[in-house]
Amino acid sequence: MTVHSAAATPRPRRRPISQPAPSERGDKRERIIEAAIKVFAERGFYHARVSEVAAEAGVAGGTIYNYFRNKDDLLISLFEDRMEAILADFRAELAGLDSAADRLRRFVELHLAMVARDPQLAEVLTVELRQSSKFMREYKARKFGEYLGLLEGLVVEGVERGEFRADIDPRILKRALFGAIDEVSLFWVGARRARNPQPYALEDAAEQIWRLYAGGLIRPQESTP
Amino acid sequence: MTVHSAAATPRPRRRPISQPAPSERGDKRERIIEAAIKVFAERGFYHARVSEVAAEAGVAGGTIYNYFRNKDDLLISLFEDRMEAILADFRAELAGLDSAADRLRRFVELHLAMVARDPQLAEVLTVELRQSSKFMREYKARKFGEYLGLLEGLVVEGVERGEFRADIDPRILKRALFGAIDEVSLFWVGARRARNPQPYALEDAAEQIWRLYAGGLIRPQESTP
Amino acid sequence: MTVHSAAATPRPRRRPISQPAPSERGDKRERIIEAAIKVFAERGFYHARVSEVAAEAGVAGGTIYNYFRNKDDLLISLFEDRMEAILADFRAELAGLDSAADRLRRFVELHLAMVARDPQLAEVLTVELRQSSKFMREYKARKFGEYLGLLEGLVVEGVERGEFRADIDPRILKRALFGAIDEVSLFWVGARRARNPQPYALEDAAEQIWRLYAGGLIRPQESTP
Amino acid sequence: MTVHSAAATPRPRRRPISQPAPSERGDKRERIIEAAIKVFAERGFYHARVSEVAAEAGVAGGTIYNYFRNKDDLLISLFEDRMEAILADFRAELAGLDSAADRLRRFVELHLAMVARDPQLAEVLTVELRQSSKFMREYKARKFGEYLGLLEGLVVEGVERGEFRADIDPRILKRALFGAIDEVSLFWVGARRARNPQPYALEDAAEQIWRLYAGGLIRPQESTP
DNA sequence: CATGAATGAGCATTCATTCAT
DNA sequence: AATGAATGAATGCTCATTCAT
Numbered sequence: 001m002t003v004h005s006a007a008a009t010p011r012p013r014r015r016p017i018s019q020p021a022p023s024e025r026g027d028k029r030e031r032i033i034e035a036a037i038k039v040f041a042e043r044g045f046y047h048a049r050v051s052e053v054a055a056e057a058g059v060a061g062g063t064i065y066n067y068f069r070n071k072d073d074l075l076i077s078l079f080e081d082r083m084e085a086i087l088a089d090f091r092a093e094l095a096g097l098d099s100a101a102d103r104l105r106r107f108v109e110l111h112l113a114m115v116a117r118d119p120q121l122a123e124v125l126t127v128e129l130r131q132s133s134k135f136m137r138e139y140k141a142r143k144f145g146e147y148l149g150l151l152e153g154l155v156v157e158g159v160e161r162g163e164f165r166a167d168i169d170p171r172i173l174k175r176a177l178f179g180a181i182d183e184v185s186l187f188w189v190g191a192r193r194a195r196n197p198q199p200y201a202l203e204d205a206a207e208q209i210w211r212l213y214a215g216g217l218i219r220p221q222e223s224t225p
Numbered sequence: 226m227t228v229h230s231a232a233a234t235p236r237p238r239r240r241p242i243s244q245p246a247p248s249e250r251g252d253k254r255e256r257i258i259e260a261a262i263k264v265f266a267e268r269g270f271y272h273a274r275v276s277e278v279a280a281e282a283g284v285a286g287g288t289i290y291n292y293f294r295n296k297d298d299l300l301i302s303l304f305e306d307r308m309e310a311i312l313a314d315f316r317a318e319l320a321g322l323d324s325a326a327d328r329l330r331r332f333v334e335l336h337l338a339m340v341a342r343d344p345q346l347a348e349v350l351t352v353e354l355r356q357s358s359k360f361m362r363e364y365k366a367r368k369f370g371e372y373l374g375l376l377e378g379l380v381v382e383g384v385e386r387g388e389f390r391a392d393i394d395p396r397i398l399k400r401a402l403f404g405a406i407d408e409v410s411l412f413w414v415g416a417r418r419a420r421n422p423q424p425y426a427l428e429d430a431a432e433q434i435w436r437l438y439a440g441g442l443i444r445p446q447e448s449t450p
Numbered sequence: 451m452t453v454h455s456a457a458a459t460p461r462p463r464r465r466p467i468s469q470p471a472p473s474e475r476g477d478k479r480e481r482i483i484e485a486a487i488k489v490f491a492e493r494g495f496y497h498a499r500v501s502e503v504a505a506e507a508g509v510a511g512g513t514i515y516n517y518f519r520n521k522d523d524l525l526i527s528l529f530e531d532r533m534e535a536i537l538a539d540f541r542a543e544l545a546g547l548d549s550a551a552d553r554l555r556r557f558v559e560l561h562l563a564m565v566a567r568d569p570q571l572a573e574v575l576t577v578e579l580r581q582s583s584k585f586m587r588e589y590k591a592r593k594f595g596e597y598l599g600l601l602e603g604l605v606v607e608g609v610e611r612g613e614f615r616a617d618i619d620p621r622i623l624k625r626a627l628f629g630a631i632d633e634v635s636l637f638w639v640g641a642r643r644a645r646n647p648q649p650y651a652l653e654d655a656a657e658q659i660w661r662l663y664a665g666g667l668i669r670p671q672e673s674t675p
Numbered sequence: 676m677t678v679h680s681a682a683a684t685p686r687p688r689r690r691p692i693s694q695p696a697p698s699e700r701g702d703k704r705e706r707i708i709e710a711a712i713k714v715f716a717e718r719g720f721y722h723a724r725v726s727e728v729a730a731e732a733g734v735a736g737g738t739i740y741n742y743f744r745n746k747d748d749l750l751i752s753l754f755e756d757r758m759e760a761i762l763a764d765f766r767a768e769l770a771g772l773d774s775a776a777d778r779l780r781r782f783v784e785l786h787l788a789m790v791a792r793d794p795q796l797a798e799v800l801t802v803e804l805r806q807s808s809k810f811m812r813e814y815k816a817r818k819f820g821e822y823l824g825l826l827e828g829l830v831v832e833g834v835e836r837g838e839f840r841a842d843i844d845p846r847i848l849k850r851a852l853f854g855a856i857d858e859v860s861l862f863w864v865g866a867r868r869a870r871n872p873q874p875y876a877l878e879d880a881a882e883q884i885w886r887l888y889a890g891g892l893i894r895p896q897e898s899t900p
Numbered sequence: 901c902a903t904g905a906a907t908g909a910g911c912a913t914t915c916a917t918t919c920a921t
Numbered sequence: 922a923a924t925g926a927a928t929g930a931a932t933g934c935t936c937a938t939t940c941a942t
Contacts, residue, residue, distance in 0.1 A: 059907090062909095164443065168433055176406075279925095512915080512929060513928070622879075629855045634847060666890040725936075725937060
């Protein structure tokens with residue numbers, strides 16, 4: 001998978017030509033976003049100071065404002081930037097699969113793999129994001145809606161192809177499944193941060209969630225003769 | 226159901242001497258908690274000012290500090306207070322049911338009914354709660370763990386009684402189910418606040434979620450002859 | 451004259467009853483205004499820091515914001531407060547005089563006496579006031595217009611009573627006279643601040659200005675016998 | 676009159692690029708000063724950003740610092756530059772006149788004509804100039820003193836030649852007259868910026884001011900037999 | 901000379917919390 | 922217990938100025 005490397009794809013920006021300054025990987029905008037993910041994840045959006053992000057990125061405080069309108073905008077930009085990469089990655093990964101069931105299972109795996117790979121990003125994307133009032137109340141949707149839309153598409157397709165039951169509203173299903181994945185991720189991430197032992201492996205969790213959603217809880221009373 | 230009235234169980238306390246103001250049921254602490262739920266839900270924990278809570282509760286700003294150590298403590302106390310009531314209510318409701326399946330379905334219904342009845346409380350409990358650093362990082366667990374424990378108990382019981390499949394880890398299941406309910410609730414609450422049309426009825430959502438978790442997504446290929 | 455004492459008339463505000471705290475003369479709002487006049491005059495509105503005003507007033511920085519919306523509002527409030535007092539004082543002083551000429555001469559004297567008495571106030575009123583964009587562009591008028599209106603009234607009256615020439619537009623005259631007085635004041639104040647020797651006594655300046663405006667520059671060539 | 680064209684006297688200098696871009700007359704320094712006058716007049720010295728001046732001048736922000744030490748220096752340089760031109764123009768215009776009275780009247784006319792011709796310059800010269808602390812407190816004088824000196828010279832000359840009354844101190848007179856002209860100008864300029872209707876024509880104002888200063892306010896009670 | 905990205909000192913303002921009454 | 926004026930630490934953001942290219 002290439003989620004992260006995709007996310008890191010630098011929007012090409014004038015790189016110093018003569019002296020490459022090899023210490024600075026990626027352009028400044030990218031470095032600030034990376035720093036913001038780290039700091040927001042560690043301290044929480046509201047407790048993070050812009051100056052901390054700057055220090056983490058190795059730039060001066062004012063430099064942040066050359067790239068982002070304000071602290072809120074930094075969070076939103078970070079979100080869009082990363083979600084875009086994640087979406088592209090997911091789409092590419094899912095394109096090669098044949099059945100709706102395979103694609104849905106893969107979606108779950110991809111999400112949890114992403115969380116395992118970049119827990120801080122996961123934390124910011126799911127927890128901290130809810131704290132920027134502007135974001136939550138005026139913006140929210142877009143890319144996140146796209147993400148859920150992807151999920152909904154998989155479900156609808158499954159129903160249309162007769163793979164999935166038709167008596168479950170896809171709009172509710174997509175939220176239920178997303179909520180399930182998200183909560184399982186969040187707890188794992190929280191335990192990790194609290195330096196508690198891993199409560200479960202995320203790969204196993206993916207398997208479990210899929211099993212649950214695919215087959216349901218109720219034990220089939222097979223062949224009651 | 227009596228969640229709310231239970232929550233409002235007044236720790237008896239006296240009215241400001243002269244005129245008992247019989248209209249105002251509940252003591253000052255309760256009034257402050259009610260105000261906090263309203264203000265936190267409307268403005269978000271970080272954007273809510275203590276003085277707003279005080280104004281909403283009809284007390285002076287300083288009075289809050291006679292009942293709560295600080296703003297964080299107000300949020301946590303609010304949480305404990307309400308969760309206690311909710312838990313008691315849930316336990317009472319579930320006690321009369323026979324099968325694990327019935328109890329689990331009822332749990333889903335109860336949660337969503339609670340959301341429908343007091344959306345602001347639901348919002349605070351699920352969204353704003355994540356924003357108090359002290360809470361999230363040092364406290365969190367307790368009552369919330371109890372709530373999830375209740376859920377886990379239902380599942381374990383179901384497995385033990387042979388009602389549920391044994392190949393799904395209850396610790397993951399409880400999170401998955403809670404996440405599903407929570408997300409479905411959250412979206413509904415969000416739409417409500419944004420004054421968007423209700424995306425779905427919460428009663429229907431409960432039915433759908435249960436159907437999903439009970440039977441799974443995959444359409445049984447019965448008897449392909 | 452009582453300009454200053456009038457200006458200091460405290461808008462009655464709850465004074466601590468039991469322990470009079472004799473060190474604090476005047477209420478807090480008044481103390482802040484006095485401090486602001488001093489600091490704005492000495493450092494200029496833009497270079498003055500709110501914390502300096504607070505320190506000068508002997509209050510904490512935040513206290514200023516219990517009385518004034520922001521720095522601009524402090525300047526504007528200061529202006530209104532003092533202008534009101536000055537206007538009341540001027541009106542009272544002029545009421546007792548019979549001819550328009552006497553009143554106009556007295557007006558000049560009063561203005562310059564006010565400058566002599568409270569140079570810092572004069573400086574703020576004439577120089578610093580122009581620096582608050584909101585003030586200059588949206589507010590300005592009112593009390594200042596009243597002041598000029600007082601002047602215009604005197605002139606119009608003089609014309610109507612046949613004391614003054616009718617061929618000079620009162621609206622231009624009032625500006626010309628005000629500008630003359632203001633500039634003469636300003637230079638005197640500036641010299642004072644720069645610790646230069648007084649270029650002239652303000653009482654003499656009043657006499658000179660009146661002589662100039664009353665009789666004009668041109669030496670009457672009548673009756674060269 | 677040639678005030679403005681004199682001020683604009685281009686110090687010929689070439690345009691950056693390869694092709695001289697013959698359309699842009701005036702060198703960069705001049706263009707920056709013109710931009711500064713416009714921006715300072717419109718936004719006020721303190722609210723004007725150096726980058727705005729740069730944008731208006733069509734140069735990069737840093738370029739300004741190749742021509743001026745800092746923002747204050749830009750204001751001061753602007754002032755000196757324009758005042759020099761104005762003074763030269765005034766001197767030339769006054770040279771041809773015979774009587775002190777004619778010269779003084781002409782001075783008033785010239786000042787107001789200058790205001791009418793370049794209101795933004797007038798605004799900067801009279802309002803914004805007072806806002807640069809360094810200017811006001813350490814520099815001020817020089818060219819402005821020269822301007823007032825010119826005025827004083829006219830008065831002294833008038834007295835010496837017996838045209839003007841000898842009982843008015845020229846140092847006060849020069850300030851009074853300048854203040855009168857300045858205030859009349861300022862109000863006109865202010866109305867213009869506020870897009871209010873012109874309160875009076877500046878030509879008429881010149882006539883009025885001169886009439887006032889020449890003959891005085893008091894109506895001569897000639898020959899009441 | 902020109903550029904404009906980077907810098908970082910500077911400051912108004914907010915608001916949780918205290919405490920004298 | 923209740924009050925609410927006073928406090929002052931905390932911080933996002935601006936913008937004049939610098940300097941490597």
